[in-house]
Amino acid sequence: MMREWAGWALDTAQVRGATYADVRVVDTRARGLSTKNGKVGTVAESESLGLGVRVIADGAWGFASTDRLTREQIEATAAEAVAIARASARVKKADVVLAPEQQITAVWQTPYEKNPFEVSLDAQMNLLFAVDKELRGVVGVTLAETNMSFTRLEQFFASSEGSEIRQVKMISGAGLAATSFANNEIQKRSYPNSFGGQFAAAGYELIERLQLVEHARRVGEEAVALHKADQCPSGRRTLILDSSQLALQIHESIGHPIELDRVLGMEANFAGMSFLTLDKLGTLRYGADIVNVVADARLEHGPGLGTFGYDDEGVPAQCIDIIKDGRFVGYLSSRETAPAIGLRRSGGTMRAESWNRIPLIRMTNVSLLPGTWTLADLLADTDDAIYCETNRSWSIDDRRYHFQFGTEIAWEIKGGKKTRMLKNPSYSGITTEFWGSCDAICDRSHWTLWGTPNCGKGQPMQTMGTGHGAAPARFRNVLVGVAYAR
């Protein structure tokens, strides 16, 4: 039916005068499970099916969507999209022009080993309760939380240029957290990452590999131990970030500023703009020579939340150099924005949350390529540093230039060894100065492709998953501890 529905919409849009149209029919199934202190928190299944039509008419954009999938309603929705585009044309300077793209007929699917929707709820809940029991077995843990979620998204894309692409994406994720309240202080530890854990384009095999039960007790003990840890000092220090915190650092201080719609002012009122103005392409030194960053949506990069076969404009997944040997060389682009920087083709980064949203430029897997160090060698090579692990807070200005991050825990490195635990660590800086201070990156054996499931952008707000590969890395002369300095 998806192909037939899309055909009705495309036909109507073109009859009404659209010079370009594309349609996405999206069928989503999701499951969310959580526990809190030995009890079920959330247990829910959901499904959503609908269709969105995006058109250019009179040289301007229009979009309409519906979940009433009768022929009459689909045709009315396509006609509405054209009417909206004509209204857009009342406030335009020039016609929208799209970079050319090849006509594609394709089928693509996320590879996975175990369909999470075919694993019994009993097994899934039992795993979460086993984790919960371990967490609550630690004296001093006052709040034990676990979660697990799965999404299967089937999408049919068709365009007036003749492309027809069917994709099925599977996303799985899980995590745990221990919170400890004592002495008028709340401390928290999470695994494998904060804010929900690890997420990937994968099946239930991801959950099994996370070994949640095995890590739970340590996480609980660290949450309690933080109360007795020393406060992270403030001042200029050498900083080592674990791979999950570095992944978020990449997301905020590289991933967002390279979005070309943001650079061109299209997000100026809401998410802001970017310090990476067009004159900086190819000229700006973004980081040290060892800093190499790519935006890679291809399967060979790994099962990231930014991994797909084709973007939501029908452009094939690509690997784009973003920072090469420390120099800024590439943006994330779309068919509309690519010509603005002289590109002949979109970088293939347009994605929409669901059938009722337009595609926007979104990070794919924006990853820092591995370096050459083992973590043991990197620590041994460091005389005096703060080693930070697992994000707790994050904030960056509206041009993505000045940032501040807090992490759940840190350790002081002295004489090449991990020594005392530190609580309430934070660090801050200017994006290019920070990346310029990077002098060591760990190798592929320490590299993890992290999933960030909750990246918000656009109006109406869209939540999208992005991927960020990173290995622990060292940064010199970073301002540490300002958040708590009085």
Next chain:
Amino acid sequence: MLGEAGCREIAESVLAASPAEETEVFIESGRSALTRFANNVIHQNVAEEGLQVSVRVVTEGRTARATTNKTDKESLQRAAEQALAIARWQPEDPDLLPMLGPQRYTPVARVDAKTTELTPQDRALAIRMVVDRAERSGLTAAGVYSSSHGCQALANSRGLFAYHEETRAEFSLTCMNDGGSGWAKANFVSAGQLAIEELAERACQKALANREPRELPPGRYTVILEPAAVLDLVGFLFYDFAATAVTDQRSCFTGRIGQRIFGENISLWDDVYHPLQTGSAWDGEGVPRQKVTLVERGVVRNLVYGRVAAKKAGREPTGHGMLLPNEYGEAPLNLVFAGGETSLEEMVRTTERGVHVTRLWYIREVDPYEKILTGMTRDGTFLVVDGRIQHAVRNLRFNQSLIEMLNHVVQLGPAVRAAGEESFEMVVPAMKVSDFNFTEVTKY
């Protein structure tokens, strides 16, 4: 949009088909449209129609939820059966309460007929006017104009039926020149309340004043926070007032109920019936919403309670529960702060040295118990000296305890319906605050 009759029809269909002991249906339906503009042109323009039917069932002391947007009989029945199948996998929940019977709700009028009729052409015309105004001052405009008309219904097998319908309209505008920017935003039930020309004038004037910003050294400053800046800070408190959050010991009010932790000039309550508020008169459990005094002259007086939290505390539920099952319990969604009588102009006039802040950006919680927040100023930050705005300053980062800040409020403006980006809309005043902690400065 379904409307009340459509919601009843679907609810009855689900309730009739459900094989569970108890069944609850929550329905959301609506149309929304949104036009975005940037670089003085409309670049995104969307419309959406959709609905969701969410079914919760109870069987043998267990509950679970399944949601669909398909409304044929088979799909609705499948949703009920799916919820039942999920529920059966769970351990028994000793805290689970029987569903509520029929309730009486205070009527709230939240629909504006003209807003339901707003067309893409109407939005384009308004944006044309705003862009023309910006261009007359050599400015570039970016923003959004949106409207929506939606309804919600909650029904259950014990005879409860609750229905709510609401329109909303929003206009937000950023005007920019080479050096700086200005911003204004409004969100109301009626598009007619937006006062778009006034917003445009305010954003343009702010952008013109915000040119050539100079760097101000970080440190403790007296700040004049416009209502949007206040909103996006105090919005971080809302979940701390949940009884469940206090029980879980993750609220900053844990161990502080009944204590004076804010200044005596701080009072706030949750009141869905306030004339500047929006939202339904019932909560996710079907309980009628009550007005609750949360803070009185700086003392934390009350929390809000869902049904389970209320039973555990030996109190009555306050009508702030979320849809079940959930791990968060409840939250106040209609915060109203007591205001004062000092205008923004008077706050500036009486300031020897301070910083005037239009709005804040990317605020995040650094410390959950001391409620330290970090974030940046944005779109209009100015140095005030001897009662006058001297010049624009580069955006500053703050690390500020909200508890400390609400002890340092020296002047309050009238409470207004404020719209920001970090929090949902609330009724808050502008505030003049002493010793606000700016820790770093950015490059623009």
